[in-house]
Amino acid sequence: MGTWDTGPFDNDTAADFANALDDAEPEAREALIRGVLVRTIDATGYLTEAEEAVAAAALIAAQCPGVEPIDMPYGPETPVPVFPADLRDLAYEALARIASGEDGLASSWVDPEDWRQWRSILARLRAVLAPAPPSIALFDVQPAKGVVADGGITGR
16 A cells, blocks of 8 residues: 555545545445445455545544544545435444454554554544444433322322
């Protein structure tokens, strides 16, 4: 992989993916992103599209509420559409698959410090994309019939 830094688009493959997104019709961009994420999740062995999946996940993370703008100088030049919510879950799963892989991208880094920085970027993206914890609805407690809210009992 030709890399020049540790960002999501800082390698030849991800930069080519950004160009493919720019060249695609606006309505086809979601399908390109969805496809690379699904193929990464379903892959066995070497993850051939891991660089593209990281780039796709970064684009999705950039649309999450409260996220600081992500500097992607080698990312797509044309604006990407607003993605449906289910892509966030796919991006999270793809990053989890990439982060857990023993082969693939892990073996591509020569400098251990670059590897640690890249893993940190993956962890930050995963934190942004992580599904919200399920909220537990509190019971809607109503006073029992014949009981007043302050604990008193009404006439029977």
